Amino acid sequence: MDELDRVMHYLAKLPGLGPRSARRAVLHMLRKREVLMRPLADALGAAAEAVRDCSVCGNLDASDPCHICRDDSRDASVICVVEDVGDVWALERAGAFKGRYHVLGGLLSALDGVGPDDLNLDGLIARSGAPEVKEVILAMDATVDGQTTAHYISDRLAGLDVSITRLARGVPVGGELDFLDDGTLTQALKARRAL
Amino acid sequence: MEWTDEGIVLSVRPHGESAAIVTLMTEAHGRHAGLMRGGASARHKGMLQPGNTVRAVWQARLAEQLGSYSLELDESHAADLFDDPLKLSGLAAACAVADRALPEREPHPAVHAGLQALIHAMRNEELGDLWVAVYVRWELGVLAELGYGLDLTSCAATGTNDELAYVSPRTGRAVSLSAGEPYRDKMLAMPDFLIGRGDGAMADLLKGLDLTGHFLEKHLFNTQGEQSPASRTRFRDRIESSTSPDMIG
Numbered sequence: 001m002d003e004l005d006r007v008m009h010y011l012a013k014l015p016g017l018g019p020r021s022a023r024r025a026v027l028h029m030l031r032k033r034e035v036l037m038r039p040l041a042d043a044l045g046a047a048a049e050a051v052r053d054c055s056v057c058g059n060l061d062a063s064d065p066c067h068i069c070r071d072d073s074r075d076a077s078v079i080c081v082v083e084d085v086g087d088v089w090a091l092e093r094a095g096a097f098k099g100r101y102h103v104l105g106g107l108l109s110a111l112d113g114v115g116p117d118d119l120n121l122d123g124l125i126a127r128s129g130a131p132e133v134k135e136v137i138l139a140m141d142a143t144v145d146g147q148t149t150a151h152y153i154s155d156r157l158a159g160l161d162v163s164i165t166r167l168a169r170g171v172p173v174g175g176e177l178d179f180l181d182d183g184t185l186t187q188a189l190k191a192r193r194a195l
Numbered sequence: 196m197e198w199t200d201e202g203i204v205l206s207v208r209p210h211g212e213s214a215a216i217v218t219l220m221t222e223a224h225g226r227h228a229g230l231m232r233g234g235a236s237a238r239h240k241g242m243l244q245p246g247n248t249v250r251a252v253w254q255a256r257l258a259e260q261l262g263s264y265s266l267e268l269d270e271s272h273a274a275d276l277f278d279d280p281l282k283l284s285g286l287a288a289a290c291a292v293a294d295r296a297l298p299e300r301e302p303h304p305a306v307h308a309g310l311q312a313l314i315h316a317m318r319n320e321e322l323g324d325l326w327v328a329v330y331v332r333w334e335l336g337v338l339a340e341l342g343y344g345l346d347l348t349s350c351a352a353t354g355t356n357d358e359l360a361y362v363s364p365r366t367g368r369a370v371s372l373s374a375g376e377p378y379r380d381k382m383l384a385m386p387d388f389l390i391g392r393g394d395g396a397m398a399d400l401l402k403g404l405d406l407t408g409h410f411l412e413k414h415l416f417n418t419q420g421e422q423s424p425a426s427r428t429r430f431r432d433r434i435e436s437s438t439s440p441d442m443i444g
Contacts, residue, residue: 015212110291110426111206144245144273144287148426151280155436169277181241183274190278 058103205294229264244273245290291424331403
């Protein structure tokens with residue numbers, strides 16, 4: 001396998017890319033060797049060396065603890081528990097949450113053989129027991145696995161002096177009732193509030 | 196090859212980037228898997244939750260092929276149970292048991308009907324905890340459908356139906372209090388609600404779960420070199436913790 005084939009082989013393993021799109025990407029990079037390919041290679045190498053799991057929350061960052069855990073301006077009394085680092089990025093993008101995070105690294109799943117020991121739970125329990133923590137938000141997916149995990153964590157945290165909350169479920173922004181599935185409508189009705 | 200059927204979603208495995216292999220408990224075609232293009236997308240995630248009922252069209256060139264599904268949501272049950280940890284764990288357990296215990300492509304309309312009845316019992320708030328008894332009876336039905344039915348009508352030793360207190364872990368037959376007393380350490384406890392006694396207390400329902408769990412493991416899961424599905428174990432633990440508030444997890 002020559003150098004080109006190797007690049008295409010690894011690129012084709014990325015989400016959203018297949019052999020054809022990997023070929024196109026390699027061709028594009030070769031045409032912009034100095035402005036794109038070399039900087040990209042350098043950036044990939046540097047990221048592979050520097051990025052690691054945050055020992056506090058499980059986030060990915062070039063420093064440990066991560067920049068969110070080190071940020072003193074963030075509210076240390078609220079921990080938002082998410083499944084994956086992608087969820088941290090989504091919440092940060094929204095800019096609506098100013099507390100700390102905890103990344104579980106997955107969800108309980110009988111099908112995939114993921115049990116409590118496979119999740120970053122011990123760290124969460126230790127952090128939730130700290131005196132400054134007042135609320136733990138369980139921001140799991142609105143799926144059977146997500147909610148099963150949320151209930152499991154809720155049980156594990158039951159003895160601690162923290163309030164346990166979850167994200168609301170219902171009509172999304174821009175959603176039309178006619179196009180919503182029955183489950184979402186049921187949840188939205190259950191979670192209705194006075195105007 | 197093409198058929199249309201009603202199905203209950205049992206499990207969904209991602210396949211490639213956007214497709215998913217969906218396993219349904221169908222009415223006329225039993226536990227049946229098929230490829231659903233786009234099944235791993237966020238658009239279909241709501242529909243493909245375990246316990247939801249769907250209208251399924253299955254197509255393949257040959258009958259023995261995996262084939263592809265085109266699915267339309269009929270009723271969304273799972274979302275209605277999200278806030279009830281016990282019911283949610285019961286739903287996950289029932290789907291996992293059906294997924295693991297039933298042979299593929301073998302029609303078991305009674306198991307399908309039982310699972311549907313169980314899900315409706317879970318959603319019926321007026322029934323309270325009675326749905327757990329329905330769950331145990333559904334598992335007994337699964338065992339019976341697969342040829343491992345329990346005989347709880349009369350004592351295996353004396354033939355009488357008085358004071359049935361145990362179930363033989365080997366034969367699955369009821370045993371009376373007097374006949375089973377010398378072997379009480381080895382016997383399984385007879386749940387009162389299965390012989391028309393008691394008020395369906397959680398402790399009694401737990402006995403029922405342990406009873407069906409023993410025979411599911413013995414006849415179905417252990418023969419495949421596996422243990423009970425983790426979701427069933429978690430469901431059982433939840434029932435146990437609800438009988439003794441000190442036990443959590």
